[in-house]
Structures are given as structure tokens and as C-alpha cells.
Amino acid sequence: RRNALTATAIAASEDAVETARRHLVQPWPFAGSVGAEARALIGEGDGIYITDGDGKRLIDGPAGMWCVNVGHRRKELAEVMYDQAMALSYNTPWYTMNAPSAELAERIAGHAPGDLSHVFFTTGGSSAVETALRFMQFYNNVRGRPEKKLILSRGGAYHGSTYLSASLNGRPRDRDWMDGADELIVKLSSPNPFRRPAGMSVGDFADFLVDEFAETVARIGAGRIGAFVGEPVQASGGVVIAPDGYLRRIREICRQNDILYVSDEVVTAFGRLGHVFASDDVFGIEPDMITFAKGVTSGYFPLGGVVISARLMEELRRSNHPDAMFGHGLTYTSHPVGCAVALRNLDLLEGGVLEHARQVAPYFQAKLKTLEELPLVGEVRGAGLMACVECVADRESNDPLLIDKDVGKRIDAHCHELGLLVRPLINMCVMSPPLVISTEQIDDMVAILREGISRTMEDLRREGVW
Ligand code: PMP
Secondary structure, three states, X not given: OOOHHHHHHHHHXXXXXXXXXXXXXXXXXXXXXXXXXXXXXXXXXXXOEEEEOOOOEEEEOOHHHHOOOOOEOOHHHHHHHHHHHHHOOOOOOOOOOOHHHHHHHHHHHHHOOOOEEEEXXXXXXXXXXXXXXXXXXXXXXXXXXXXXXXXXXXXXXXXXXXXXXXXXXXXXXXXXXXXXXXXXXXXXXXXXXXXXXXXXXHHHHHHHHHHXXXXXXXXHOHHHEEEEEEOOOEOOOOOEOOOOOHHHHHHHHHHHOOOEEEEEOOOOOOOOOOOOOHHHHOOOOOOOEEEEOHHHOOXXXXXXXXEEEHHHHXXXXXXXXXXXXXXXXXXXXXXXXXXXXXXXXXXXXXXXXHHHHHHHHHHHHHHHHHHHHOOOEEEEEEEOOEEXXXXXXXXXXXXXXXXXHOHHHHHHHHHHHHOEEOEEEOOEXXXXXXXXXXXXXXXXXXXHHHHXXXXXXXXXXXXXXX
8 A cells, every 4th residue: 555645755765865964963873973874764654563765664663762652643643633733733831821731731630640730741751851850949949948959860761861851861871972960960870680780689689779779868968859860660771670669669768858759751651561650550659740751642742741749839839939930931831732632642542552551561571581592682671561682792791792793783773674673772672662562463573573683693603703
């Protein structure tokens, strides 16, 4: 089937890659090729599939960037965007409001844990994290404790690409050549059990992480720490699932020390772990704020937000500074088209996609786990419909294969040939397909990944580097 869109997309493809080389700056480029990179052109999407510039159909293994949760080419989402743009494409959020944003805030609050009841909408995840942190600063200023501003973050974290959100990032590559607001950030260990100190049990590792957290708070003083920001599952850090109970224990320390707990659910919310929010439903914690983005519109429109606890709002209203202004807003805060598509997307999630995601998740995880039979694979780990295949030089040392061997990219290149897009992360491959994936499609995906890894092993052996 070739509709007009397909034909146009394919006709445009050769030109587009060359034009991009001349004019487009792409995200996360390397200095040596910045502004001149050739990346695979994607012409169109349909369900769990995307089609590249050569007309080759691929399974969208990472669902875009963990975001196309209800799948590509959802007519109902396209229509609602058209209808809303025809009714009202934009209104200024400074002194007017629109109905879709109010309704969406109410629906999101209905899913949020505890007393999280108020939503500030942003343009994506970075601006959501930025908003949560600026809100924490405002909250502590208004409450007369301007010194309570430091932010706790962890190794392996990814929270965004704006200045403050990026300062929290804990993957070395993100920070090696980039500056940040380091004076505001305190870094803790990554909670990755696969990389725990040799000889330590997972239980002892949990104690170690919790002790480190508590000791850091005691050393610096709770009076200087405003917030902890953490992903329930570190996504871009390699789908890191912290030891059981660790998040609940950290949450408790935050509560005891009046440190705001910001759960960054930019990846995990809106179905990735089978629920609208994972903080409570999967991990049993009630944060003070939750940041979200991506899946809220299944990637059809750039939208994100922060859900904020009613208690914090009430404390601000009762403070001694009723005239203090939260000097923060974005032109596209509460965008009517974004909120309208998010409402329809939520209908789809509630109407069966979440249920489906919960049903297929065990199959998805079990099937991927079989890849541990391959000697290049050190560990397959995951939760819900997100997983990571981590490659190692050998199982004794768990030594990550060196970056110059670019194992993730090699696997991606083979898989692309075979009909699957994977997300390479140095020595890892991340899989987070659209949540509508069927068990047969999971079989296809894993079969291709297995073949891609096998071919990579042959290459590495042939080159004598493994
Ligand atoms: N937080 C997390 C956990 C993320 O994974 C990301 C993006 N991958 C962000 C924040 C930033 O979101 P955005 O790219 O929409 O700004």
C-alpha cells in the first residue's frame, strides 16, 4: 500500500538527507561531524512499524524515544489535533485559559498518587524537570528558607537538556564536555545492581545506597537540601532497576528531612510500566511532584508537565508572601492542541492499551531474557515494556565493551538491515516498543535482535577484538 504520504516521503528521502547535511544540526552530535551528519531518514510510521528513506519497513524498537506508546498513525489522534487547531489553535496562558488543559489536568490528577492534584504543563521533559526545580526554589524562598536549594541526583540519571535539568545528568558522556550548575547539585551513586561493587549482595547494595543517601543529608544538612530528583527506573542510563525497597526508603528519608521528592516519570508514565503513573502503582511511593512528557501525547505533540502536591500549593497560599510571583511560564504552557491530543491519547490508554501492556510485559521480558544465552550478552533486564540488553567482554569481569568498539551501534546497524530499529547506548541496546505490540511481533523483534547480536559477535571475532 502506497498512499500519497508514502510516495511523497520516499520521493523526498534522498534530498532530505543531503539537505540535512548542509543545514540541520541534529541532537547529540559529535564535534567532528556536527552540522554535517547523515542519519537514517524515516518516512512514515504505522502501528509498531516505521519506514526508512529506502522504503524499508522496520519495527520501531525504541518507540521513537520511549514515546510513541499507542503506536504510529492513529487516525483518532490526528483528527483531534486537526479539530482542536480549527476550533482554537492557541490562547495566551498568561491571562486566559482553555478547556482541554483544565480537563486534562483533572484527568491526570485522578491518576496521580496521594494528594498530587495540580498540573503545570510544559513543552516536554526537560522543561518539566526545570519547572519542578524552579518551583522548589520558589517554594523555599516564599517559605523563608532560601538556603534550602541543593538538589540530589544520581549517577546514570538523565533528566534533560536545559541548563539545570542537564546539570543533574549522571551519565559521564553527557557531562564530559558540557558545563552545568554544579554548585547546586549533589551526586549520589547509580542504583544499578549490575554494576554494584564486586562481592556485595543486592541486599547489601540497597543498604549501601540508602546509607549513602542518609549520610549525605546528615553531612550537608537537611536545611540546605531542597529536592531529590530520580527516575523510578533510570531509562537512558540503561533501564536500571534499583534494588527492592530502595525507592521507598529514600522517599522516607526525604519526608523526614522535608526534602521534596521529585519522581521523574518522563519515560515511565503513561503506560511504559503498564500504569498511568508508576511511582505509586509499581513502586509504592507518593512523591511531592511527578514530571511527565513523551507518552502523555504518545509523541504526537510536544507536551510535558509537573503534577504537584496539594500540600505544597496550600503552603504557598498560606505563606507570609502572598504577593510573591512564581516567575515561570512558557509560551506553550497548557497548549490547547497538545492537551486535546493528550486527552484522546489517555482515552486510548485507559480503553485497553494499558491493560494490553500489562498483559504482554511478562512475555516481552521473558523472550528478551533468552538473549542471555549469547556469550556477548552480560545481562538482559527490564520492567514493563522497557528493557536493556547489556553487552560485556566477558561474564567474569562484566567489563563493558569499550566505546571504540561501539557494540550498540554495530548491533543497531545489523538489526536495521534485518528490519528492526534499536536504540544503541554505548555497549547496550534499549528496547521500548509501542505498547500495542503483539506477542507475534515480540517474537519477530527478538529473533531479529538475536541475529543482529550474533552477526556482531562474528564481526568482533573476525576483527580479533573480542
Ligand atoms: N527525563 C527523563 C527521565 C528522560 O528520559 C528525558 C528524555 N529522554 C527527559 C527528562 C527530557 O525530556 P525531553 O527530551 O522531552 O526534554
